[in-house]
Every structure is written in structure tokens, then in C-alpha cells.
Amino acid sequence: MVKFFSSVLTFLIFSLSTSLTLASKADTPDTIPGTTKVTAEDIPALYEKYDNLVIIDARIEKDRAGGHIEGAISLPDVDTTEASFGKVVPSKTTPVVIYCNGVKCGRSVKSAKMALGWGYKNIYWFRGGWEEWTAKGMPVAK
Numbered sequence: 001m002v003k004f005f006s007s008v009l010t011f012l013i014f015s016l017s018t019s020l021t022l023a024s025k026a027d028t029p030d031t032i033p034g035t036t037k038v039t040a041e042d043i044p045a046l047y048e049k050y051d052n053l054v055i056i057d058a059r060i061e062k063d064r065a066g067g068h069i070e071g072a073i074s075l076p077d078v079d080t081t082e083a084s085f086g087k088v089v090p091s092k093t094t095p096v097v098i099y100c101n102g103v104k105c106g107r108s109v110k111s112a113k114m115a116l117g118w119g120y121k122n123i124y125w126f127r128g129g130w131e132e133w134t135a136k137g138m139p140v141a142k
Helices: 002-024 042-049 082-088 107-117 129-135
Strands: 054-057 096-099 123-126
Touching (some): 042 123, 082 107, 096 107, 107 123, 123 129
Parallel strands (some): 054 096, 096 123
């Protein structure tokens, strides 16, 4: 009987830990209200449309070591404050693209929501992020 309960307990713990792992790797939302979702192909057009476009790479340093979108400013979500964001984005209406690793990374979601909360109005969210950028063979800066 003890062996049975031990087996059941082991199964429940394994199931719970697997569920938590899967939940933490869940896809990001499809949209973030208040932002404009963009793809890799949209970003060059945004560069042409806006002379003052700011691209923020919300990934941590070890993820950025493999490269980044040319001209992107490193501002990891964990280091983002209203003051640090304001240092790289000159006004509340400056167009800003925010990206991270891809659809399973929530760093850009967090950064975009913070920016919206601080009153920034022209936020473009690159949901596919680095994963989409490199998969589509877009230019990479080191």
C-alpha cells in the first residue's frame, strides 16, 4: 500500500512539474492592445518611414551575444525602468520597435506593456523576434 501511494505521489509531482515547465514556455499573446504587431519584413519599411525609429532588444546579454538587429539598443526587460526607457526613447511619440527571442519569450511583452503604461504611443511589437529575424535570413549585427 505504501509503495502504491509512493508511486502515485511520484506521478503527481512529475505531472505538476511538467505542467509548470510547459506553462512557463507558453507562447506569448497574439496581440498586445495599444501596440502594432510587426513581422521581420515590416522592420526595414519602418526604418524608411521613420528617421527617428528606435529598436529595443529586450533580451538579456547572453541571448544578445549571438547577434542582434542592426541599430537595436540593448535594454533587457529586467533592466527597464521609466528612466532607462526615457534615455533611449526621446519622446512619448517616438516610434519604437520592441523585440526579444521570439513567440516563447515574454521579455518584449513585458517591455511593451511597461512603455504603454508610461504613456508611450507609437509602440511596434515584433512578436516573432530574433527567432523569426534569423529564420528569414535578415541581416544580423554582432
